[in-house]
Each structure stands twice: as structure tokens, then as C-alpha cells.
Amino acid sequence: MALIQFTDRGLFCPQGGFYIDPWRPVDRAVITHAHSDHARWGNKNYLCHHHTLPILQLRLGPNNFQSVDWNEPVFMNGVKVSLHPAGHIIGSSQVRVEYQGEVWVVSGDYKCENDGISEQFEVVPCNTFITESTFGLPIYTWKPQQEIYADMQQWITQLNSEGKTAVLTAYSLGKAQRILQPISETGIPIFLHGAVYNVHRTLLDAGWKLPAAKRVELDAPKESFKKSVVIVPGSVIGSPWMKRFSPYAVGSCSGWMQVRGNVRRRNVDAGFPLSDHADWNGLLQTIKATGADKVFVTHGFQSAFSRYLNEIGIEAGEVKTEYADEQFENETI
Numbered sequence: 001m002a003l004i005q006f007t008d009r010g011l012f013c014p015q016g017g018f019y020i021d022p023w024r025p026v027d028r029a030v031i032t033h034a035h036s037d038h039a040r041w042g043n044k045n046y047l048c049h050h051h052t053l054p055i056l057q058l059r060l061g062p063n064n065f066q067s068v069d070w071n072e073p074v075f076m077n078g079v080k081v082s083l084h085p086a087g088h089i090i091g092s093s094q095v096r097v098e099y100q101g102e103v104w105v106v107s108g109d110y111k112c113e114n115d116g117i118s119e120q121f122e123v124v125p126c127n128t129f130i131t132e133s134t135f136g137l138p139i140y141t142w143k144p145q146q147e148i149y150a151d152m153q154q155w156i157t158q159l160n161s162e163g164k165t166a167v168l169t170a171y172s173l174g175k176a177q178r179i180l181q182p183i184s185e186t187g188i189p190i191f192l193h194g195a196v197y198n199v200h201r202t203l204l205d206a207g208w209k210l211p212a213a214k215r216v217e218l219d220a221p222k223e224s225f226k227k228s229v230v231i232v233p234g235s236v237i238g239s240p241w242m243k244r245f246s247p248y249a250v251g252s253c254s255g256w257m258q259v260r261g262n263v264r265r266r267n268v269d270a271g272f273p274l275s276d277h278a279d280w281n282g283l284l285q286t287i288k289a290t291g292a293d294k295v296f297v298t299h300g301f302q303s304a305f306s307r308y309l310n311e312i313g314i315e316a317g318e319v320k321t322e323y324a325d326e327q328f329e330n331e332t333i
Helices: 053-060 145-159 175-184 194-205 241-244 261-265 280-290 302-311
Strands: 011-013 018-020 029-030 045-049 065-069 074-076 079-085 095-097 103-108 129-131 165-169 191-192 230-234 246-253 270-272 294-300 317-319
Touching: 011 079, 018 165, 045 053, 045 079, 053 065, 053 194, 129 280, 129 302, 145 165, 145 246, 145 270, 165 241, 175 191, 175 230, 191 194, 230 241, 294 302
Parallel strands: 018 029, 029 045, 045 065, 103 129, 129 294, 165 230, 165 246, 191 230, 246 270, 294 317
Antiparallel strands: 011 018, 074 079, 079 095, 095 103
């Protein structure tokens, strides 16, 4: 039984009459998380996790939103739907779909290492698993995040001693919140680009306890940013907006920094291979742990990864979707 169909509007459950992360407007959308490639404007009804709701409201404005807790069942035409932690960003969920004893799980985006702010990823047993493959190549094997944080702190401290500002690129939703804690441990003041601050303020208002950070005010004197840390979307690097931070150095927080040549190609001074997606080992371990008989592989290195799964005896198929890879995830809100 195909509980989920792959259509030109998105992942569709015909029996339940709903879509999961549709990329065209539909009547009923179940949302895995609030990045713009997974949560789009125009749907009539949205279902998401409680933690995702404030961000959807920030991004999409007034809408027909329904939010639920982890593993709180919702029934749609006899189909049981529940959300389970994906560990990708705050509120990110896997969608479990059950009907007449058949269980499918749509993972959305996920990572396995607990970052201390996103809920710990939960393995959900199923018959069919739909997985991302953003970093589905063996070269992408993450170091423990504490090692990356230590490297970042050392870089920031060194720049501070040289009288320079440390500018870190990170997605306004997800990565920016994740790196706030290790940065705050340096004791160096933190400033946020407006897009990052809007998410920060929304989460504070929703009750999240986040380290102190100030918005970059456009009329603030240049001296106020000296020897500080500034978190910005990657899109502002090289723009006139950056001049207020001189002298500065730029560090990129991204899984793509695992490949050293990307530091040069992105014209940054340092790269920190910190990703909110599962690495090669995490993908394989998760797929095996679900016990799924069939796996569908979506955005990323889906061709290579699905081929490998078949080679090791796991039935897998490649699915084309309109979800973005990490470098294209939502940067501005």
C-alpha cells in the first residue's frame, strides 16, 4: 500500500487527503519544519509542532495553524498522523503516517547528534522511510560538535586579541541559534543581523532561553562593533553593509566546509564544518534502525546514496523534490 504518493505538488497521502511539506498551495499541509523550502505560503491549513508555530507565524503571517506535541496523534480520514523529533532545528519533526497497519515516515531534514536546543532525533520504526541525503557521500563524516565549537571559540578569541570583529555566517533559523551558546562562552559581545534577530526575538517571546545578543542597528557607531562577534546570513558577505565591522574576518558555519576548497571558493577566512543534517554514517545508521523494508531518497546526493543502499541490500528509490540543499536553506525571514 502506497500511503504517500510523489506528486507535482509534493508528498501526498491520498487516503488522508493531506500533503507533507508541499511546494504548491494545497488545502491541508503537514509541515516538518519552518525553513522556507519546506513551509511555503498559500496553503489553507497547516499542521506543525508547537515549537514550529511561532516561526511559521513570523514567516507566513495569519493563517489556519494547528500545532501538536510530539507523538500526539491527529486522525485524518482514518489515517493516524503524529510528529516525532527530527533534531534538525527547533521544532523540526518527522511525520509518521499509519493506516491499516502500514506505517510510513517522512523524515524531512534531520541530524542525529543532539545540539542541546533542537529536540534529540528519535528513530521511528516503519515499513517505508523517506529520507533526505543532503550529505549522502562518505566524505561527509562530522567531527563531534564540541570540537567544532572549540575551534570556533579559539578563532573568535584570536581575532579579538588582534582587535578584529569575528563575522560568522549562519542560517537565521537553526544554525544561528545553535552557535549562540558556544559563542557566548567566550564572553565577547554578540550582535545579530536583522534577519537573525527577528528569529531570535520570536523565540525569546515564545519562552526559549537563549544567550544575550543585540541587533545590529544601522545608525550605531562603528566603534560599537569593534572586537565583537556578528552572526549574519551568508547573503550579506561582500556587500557594503559589511563595512561597519572593519577590520573583520569571516567564518562560515556549514557542512560544506568539510571540503577544504570550499573555504576559498566561498571567499571566507575560516570554515567550520557544522551541519544541521545527518552525515553519511548518521543516514545509514538511521535507515537501518528504522527497520524499513523500502527507502525513498530525496534531496541531496539522492542518486549516489540510493544506489549504495541497493548495493548493500536495502531496497531504495530516488525521488525528485523541490526541497533545497543546505546552502540554499532559508537565510532571511
